[in-house]
Amino acid sequence: MMNSITKLFFAVFLLLLFSCDRDTPVEIVDDGIPPAKPTGLRIFRANDGEIGIEWNHNLEKDIKFYKIFRTIDPDDLYLLIDSTTAIYYFDYGLEYDSTYYYKISAVDQFGNEGVMSDSVFATPKNIFKPFPPYYIHINARNWDDSLTIKITFSPSFSTDVDYYEIHRQKNSSFLPDSGSLIGISKNYSYTDKMNLELLEKYYYRIISVDKGGLKSQASTEVSDLLLDKPKQIFPQNNESLNYFAEFKIQTTSLPADYKLVLQTNEIYGPKVELNFSSNQTNSIISVPIRNVTFEPYVDYYWRVYTYTKNNNIPNSFSELYKFTIVPGG
Incomplete structure (x- = not known):
């Protein structure tokens, strides 16, 4: 006779064996039959140049998308305007006084397309005020x-x-x-x-x-x-000078945020950016230099930007000045 442990092992084995078949996906094959005619097509919005339509989801498991057709003459040809995988569609940019007619069709994964639905129509009159930007x-x-x-x-x-x-x-x-x-x-x-x-x-x-x-x-x-422009006081433009520890600028006529940019090229190549704020107006202030090592006989360029908003776009900026470090100069 099987003991309890053997019985338990055998039961688990059978459970695993039969449960494997449950997770096996069912492959969908092309039966060559096009999807059924969509039902329930209806208007749920029609105003201000916009029409919204919706419909019932087809019951076939292999539906891929729906085609949207439209015309302004129900006796004329319905033209394809779009497709969607949803069961609703918004059509906008329409004329307020024109009447628009819609039909849809379903397409399966194999490209089989069913017949068009019954039609619905609406006129998107100008009714409501628009929203502001x-x-x-x-x-x-x-x-x-x-x-x-x-x-x-x-x-x-x-x-x-x-x-x-x-x-x-x-x-x-x-x-x-x-x-x-x-x-x-x-x-x-x-x-x-x-x-x-x-x-x-x-x-x-x-x-x-x-x-x-x-x-x-x-x-x-x-x-x-609009702020006036900050002015560079030290170093002056085209000045040759010894190593120094701070810049000097004249602030604008109103409190502002500032950025002093030091670079090694007239166009690009920032070496350092010093951000600071000042409530002083039309005053000469010092801007300490931190974590910068000047190289001798190299041309440096500097400019000061002002900001009034919390973004990266300046309000005003100074001229671009150049100086050269000459040890002992």
């Missing part, structure tokens, strides 16, 4: 004797936006109107060059305008100001 970024730029303020933003969630109105004022929390409109943008950026002044703070808000003329609420407000 979001994630608005601003950067004032006193670069190369040119004053500009660059604005970038993420587009409105609405798909029927025609353009964006750019509004500007010198006071915060302003309400946009015809007097604050300074321009429009067809894309997602705008460069303001209109009558800008140094040290003046400018406030901006943006409004989305759809193809039917409906306007969104104003975006969140952003602001920035």
